[in-house]
Amino acid sequence: MSALAVRVTQPDYSAHLPQLTGSLSWRAPGSLANQLKQVQLDLFDSPALCAAIAAQQDQAHPDFMQTEAIPVDPTVALRDEAPNHASYLKFALCLLATCCDDLIAAQKIRANPESRPRALAEAEFLHDGAVAWLRGYPTRITFEVCARLLEQELRLQSLDQIEIPNIEARRAELAEFIIADPVQAADLLKHYATLFAPNAIEMVFDSESPEPAHGRAPAMRG
Amino acid sequence: MSAAIFAPAPPPDGRSCLHQALKDLVTWPEQDRRLFVESFMSHKSEPQIAHEMGMTPTGFRQAQRAMLRRFMRAADTDMPATASTL
Numbered sequence: 555m556s557a558l559a560v561r562v563t564q565p566d567y568s569a570h571l572p573q574l575t576g577s578l579s580w581r582a583p584g585s586l587a588n589q590l591k592q593v594q595l596d597l598f599d600s601p602a603l604c605a606a607i608a609a610q611q612d613q614a615h616p617d618f619m620q621t622e623a624i625p626v627d628p629t630v631a632l633r634d635e636a637p638n639h640a641s642y643l644k645f646a647l648c649l650l651a652t653c654c655d656d657l658i659a660a661q662k663i664r665a666n667p668e669s670r671p672r673a674l675a676e677a678e679f680l681h682d683g684a685v686a687w688l689r690g691y692p693t694r695i696t697f698e699v700c701a702r703l704l705e706q707e708l709r710l711q712s713l714d715q716i717e718i719p720n721i722e723a724r725r726a727e728l729a730e731f732i733i734a735d736p737v738q739a740a741d742l743l744k745h746y747a748t749l750f751a752p753n754a755i756e757m758v759f760d761s762e763s764p765e766p767a768h769g770r771a772p773a774m775r776g
Numbered sequence: 777m778s779a780a781i782f783a784p785a786p787p788p789d790g791r792s793c794l795h796q797a798l799k800d801l802v803t804w805p806e807q808d809r810r811l812f813v814e815s816f817m818s819h820k821s822e823p824q825i826a827h828e829m830g831m832t833p834t835g836f837r838q839a840q841r842a843m844l845r846r847f848m849r850a851a852d853t854d855m856p857a858t859a860s861t862l
Contacts, residue, residue, distance in 0.1 A: 652848065683849055694850045
């Protein structure tokens, strides 16, 4: 059997697919999504803090993914520039963005009446995989760890000047928000990436982003 | 006896968990490893990485997402990025 045929069977996600409860919209007062949106808006309104965050990230940080922490093939050409703090946050955002992309892609395929059975099967695969992971399917890097990383890194990156909600403890709510509205969730992630990962401002997302909430555009680094 | 003895140990921080999950990064397929390293261990923007890897921005995004998807869905005992149709 070739290596390409290794992983053709889908794991059993059934235990992780039932609906959980949670606030599903960033518009719901007190919802985690609402609080995360508020963090974003607070930062947009704080150019001095944004400048401080950018200055911090411009400094090389010796902690992230140095060879002692993560083994890197020495033949891989890199290290001409030192990584910074924001890499961890960017990683967490990218994991969540991958889920959003998968859910959005599945929605598009399902909504297309001309989708063929194979495409529909792929949509199921993408949807179920993303949903299962968000609801705690145990993998090497779990959603729980991702939520923990996101919360801790947001605290670090915002220099403790912004109140960051308890994302890890409320991860089920975050998961249901992403599942219920992956386009809005992707939009939120994109703004966080712009705020906290200035070297990845052009970080790309599959979704078309709707207008920011309240019609406010980021007034920060050019 | 101190009550502190019975206090549960705090969970490892997110960075430690990530480092542990990436312990066999060196065994990843070349392209996945390079995608990871360039995406998260360099200061380069994604368009710049895409250009250096000879990809379009869309192609880079798709490859990066596929790499992350494999990593996310790998069981703890699996290779994180074995070749897959995804």
